[in-house]
Amino acid sequence: MSTTSPEAPTPAPAPEEKAPERGVDVGQIVFAGVLGVAGAYVVVDATSLNIGFADPVGPRLFPYVIGGVLIALSAIWIVATLRGDRAEPEDGEDVDLDQKSDFATVGKLAAVLVANVLLVGVLGWAVTGGLLFAGAAWSLGSRTLVRDLLVGVVLAVLSWYFFYVALGVPLSPGILDGIL
Amino acid sequence: METLSLLGGGMLDALTPMNLAWACIGVLLGTFVGVLPGVGPAMAVALLLPVTYGLDVTSALIMFAGIYYGGMYGGSTTSILLNTPGESASVMTALEGNKMAKAGRAAQALATAAIGSFVAGTIGTLGVIFFAPPLAEFAVQIGAPSYFAIMLLSMVLVSAVLGASKLRGFLGLFIGLAIGLVGLDGSTAQPRAMLGLNQLAEGIDVVVVAVGLFAVGEALWTAAHLRRKPLQIIPVGRPWMGKDDWRRSWKPWLRGTALGFPFGAVPAGGAETPTFLSYVAERKLAKGGKGREKFGEGAIEGVAGPEAANNASAAGTLVPLLALGLPVTATSAVMLAAIQGYGITPGPTLMTDQPDLIWALLASLLIGNALLLILNLPLAPVWAKLLRIPRPQLYAGILFFASLGAYAFRQQPFDVALLVVFGALGFAIRRFGIPVLPLILGVILGPLMEAKLREALDLSSGDLSGLFNEPIALIVYAIIVIVVVAPLVWSRVAPTATPTTPHEVLEKDRQEVGS
Numbered sequence: 001m002s003t004t005s006p007e008a009p010t011p012a013p014a015p016e017e018k019a020p021e022r023g024v025d026v027g028q029i030v031f032a033g034v035l036g037v038a039g040a041y042v043v044v045d046a047t048s049l050n051i052g053f054a055d056p057v058g059p060r061l062f063p064y065v066i067g068g069v070l071i072a073l074s075a076i077w078i079v080a081t082l083r084g085d086r087a088e089p090e091d092g093e094d095v096d097l098d099q100k101s102d103f104a105t106v107g108k109l110a111a112v113l114v115a116n117v118l119l120v121g122v123l124g125w126a127v128t129g130g131l132l133f134a135g136a137a138w139s140l141g142s143r144t145l146v147r148d149l150l151v152g153v154v155l156a157v158l159s160w161y162f163f164y165v166a167l168g169v170p171l172s173p174g175i176l177d178g179i180l
Numbered sequence: 181m182e183t184l185s186l187l188g189g190g191m192l193d194a195l196t197p198m199n200l201a202w203a204c205i206g207v208l209l210g211t212f213v214g215v216l217p218g219v220g221p222a223m224a225v226a227l228l229l230p231v232t233y234g235l236d237v238t239s240a241l242i243m244f245a246g247i248y249y250g251g252m253y254g255g256s257t258t259s260i261l262l263n264t265p266g267e268s269a270s271v272m273t274a275l276e277g278n279k280m281a282k283a284g285r286a287a288q289a290l291a292t293a294a295i296g297s298f299v300a301g302t303i304g305t306l307g308v309i310f311f312a313p314p315l316a317e318f319a320v321q322i323g324a325p326s327y328f329a330i331m332l333l334s335m336v337l338v339s340a341v342l343g344a345s346k347l348r349g350f351l352g353l354f355i356g357l358a359i360g361l362v363g364l365d366g367s368t369a370q371p372r373a374m375l376g377l378n379q380l381a382e383g384i385d386v387v388v389v390a391v392g393l394f395a396v397g398e399a400l401w402t403a404a405h406l407r408r409k410p411l412q413i414i415p416v417g418r419p420w421m422g423k424d425d426w427r428r429s430w431k432p433w434l435r436g437t438a439l440g441f442p443f444g445a446v447p448a449g450g451a452e453t454p455t456f457l458s459y460v461a462e463r464k465l466a467k468g469g470k471g472r473e474k475f476g477e478g479a480i481e482g483v484a485g486p487e488a489a490n491n492a493s494a495a496g497t498l499v500p501l502l503a504l505g506l507p508v509t510a511t512s513a514v515m516l517a518a519i520q521g522y523g524i525t526p527g528p529t530l531m532t533d534q535p536d537l538i539w540a541l542l543a544s545l546l547i548g549n550a551l552l553l554i555l556n557l558p559l560a561p562v563w564a565k566l567l568r569i570p571r572p573q574l575y576a577g578i579l580f581f582a583s584l585g586a587y588a589f590r591q592q593p594f595d596v597a598l599l600v601v602f603g604a605l606g607f608a609i610r611r612f613g614i615p616v617l618p619l620i621l622g623v624i625l626g627p628l629m630e631a632k633l634r635e636a637l638d639l640s641s642g643d644l645s646g647l648f649n650e651p652i653a654l655i656v657y658a659i660i661v662i663v664v665v666a667p668l669v670w671s672r673v674a675p676t677a678t679p680t681t682p683h684e685v686l687e688k689d690r691q692e693v694g695s
Contacts, residue, residue: 028612035355042358045373049365056642057634059365062626063372066357073351080347087613088344092398094218094571096407105403106607109579110600113396116583117597125587133580140403142572151573152580159584167234169588 032077039070108139124174129156190539206246214254222510223394224251230585242544269451272459276482291419300437300488301549304495315503319528324636329656356622386517395582397606429484436488444496458485
């Protein structure tokens, strides 16, 4: 890899007009640390690989380089963050960055998504899909639970039939086996 | 002339009633999803991938062409009617477009965007038709070393040159490369970075990564910062343009196209730079005749030019995508993932291996583009209503379809779990300002790059000279050095704060206008 090492990061894109909380972005250090650990895992994992016969490069080179650079970048990032580097969070159509992060909503959404993962194999998409829609809408502040449930179930059942009939992909029916 | 007959053959394939129907559905679905606020073209394309699963490859690609252009068009409607562009490519369109809409000229803004998209898309697609085959023919002859070098170049460009922070660009790239490592090693079939999970043996599906990052990540990110006050939406009737609007629009369309296509076609592209250049050019050129809105007050040139540039560059990205297998924008990265999903290996041999398929795709791009215009001018008021969709249900729907797509692919709850993991990663990179394009590029190109590197060094029995024994490789390495070194030297030579990125120039501009 001849990627040049990234030069020292530009000093924090100092948000002048609206300075939020000053100081070190701890979350960013944690995330950088996670990336460093991931890089270390990639390197350590690669040490156990055998180099094939007549394979001058072998399966180890890429993990070594990628993991190594990831560790280095994470270290640079941690240093930069300690010196005051702050992220410029992504803006969007429905995003209002002046508000504080609402982790309650994100937590509820994450719980709904995880519940879907755990239940989809047992209950089937036609059921969990409906619950997913209603649950997500509720997490995001909708208070028309009955309507959302109805919409969700209709969407889920319709999508089940769409995949089954139009695309020929039978999704698992789960507990509705025999009904759908 | 051979090109024309091949294109004719493609037209015949694409114009069968079934395929035409798929193209129509693709355009409608693409626009529908693209118009939804918070849904950019990349997310639209990623979300709609599963819809094409059961189709045969040709129909799927034809439908996909419609989705691609529809999604692009839908995005610009959103940015004109709401003043908050979701995609960097729409920033410039929104500047004048929203001012026009506020001044009661929403219909004209949408019309010049739609017709300009059509003009630019058609010229751009013709450009693809004439440039991609010779490039592919040339690319077939280049060997692994040059191919490796070209991939390296596109990674360096995307990580270091585009975007605000080089550190974050490279962080994104290497996160992506690490994701690309997961799975059984290509030549020795040993498990790598699999965390002991056998479900990861085939590697992580790029589609799951893309849907996770673009759809779930975006939904989670938005949920954390959901705008509680609804945005003001401007009502709109059927788009139309008066004579004066036509007179003012056609030159910006052509200039925008001329700027957009080359930027899309070189592997440094993206739509951000050409739309910005087009905006600046139009503003310089517009002297402001009598009774005409000036720039800053809703000048139609400021919508026509950037919007044409945006679409021309979207078409231009298809040149490296089809001829080299190199994606240069997030949307084309998802397209590449889709093509791979149909069991086709992208790369220089694509056009010789699957000529029927590619020509049907190119023909349907032209057809899709025309359909877009025919369907969307009358449907604009309907699309505008979509902007009122309540946000909880909107994002619930996005999560619903994202999960459905991940699950339907292999029917494994594990894939849905993976989707949630990448959703979390998508949230994190938005929070910490890491660009998504280098990341997704790393996932796609990493494995390909490793294969080429090993191929090149196998041939030279491990001697490093195997990487430099082709003139094209040397030229590309020289370009990489120039691209990396030049900005460093430039900042030494001219240490004054010359604005270099579009962001900086625009910021400076705003200050000047304000003062």
